[in-house]
Amino acid sequence: MQSGESPDDTKGQSGVIRAALLGLCPKCGAASLFEAPARVALTCSSCALDLGSLERGGRLAGVLTALLAIVLIGIAVGIETAFRPPLWLQAAFWAPVTVFVVIGALRLFKTVLLYANFEKHGSDTE
Numbered sequence: 001m002q003s004g005e006s007p008d009d010t011k012g013q014s015g016v017i018r019a020a021l022l023g024l025c026p027k028c029g030a031a032s033l034f035e036a037p038a039r040v041a042l043t044c045s046s047c048a049l050d051l052g053s054l055e056r057g058g059r060l061a062g063v064l065t066a067l068l069a070i071v072l073i074g075i076a077v078g079i080e081t082a083f084r085p086p087l088w089l090q091a092a093f094w095a096p097v098t099v100f101v102v103i104g105a106l107r108l109f110k111t112v113l114l115y116a117n118f119e120k121h122g123s124d125t126e
């Protein structure tokens with residue numbers, strides 16, 4: 001173990017994924033991180049942590065969404081050429097899949113970003 005590691009580091013990747021799924025505040029652990037499915041709240045409703053200022057770099061979320069769209073379109077075109085499913089089936093499958101994949105990726109991206117900023121800047125945002 002390196003000297004700079006804190007006990008919290010043992011939470012690792014699964015901790016961030018769990019936090020993204022549940023929307024957990026990096027400071028108090030309350031489920032107050034997101035006010036909408038993929039929008040970070042301005043402040044934690046439980047501990048009043050300034051979440052808005054921790055969301056620096058959030059503009060990259062647009063790039064992430066565009067990249068995801070390209071990947072999903074590529075997969076959809078591949079399925080279309082390989083299996084030729086009926087159009088209604090494609091629409092019924094891809095509408096919810098796209099929504100869940102994009103929201104899930106945005107939540108994970110924003111949570112990782114927010115937790116990284118919280119660890120870097122700590123409590124000086126209060």
Ligand SMILES: [Zn+2]
Nearest residue numbers: 025028044047
């Ligand atoms: Zn909090």
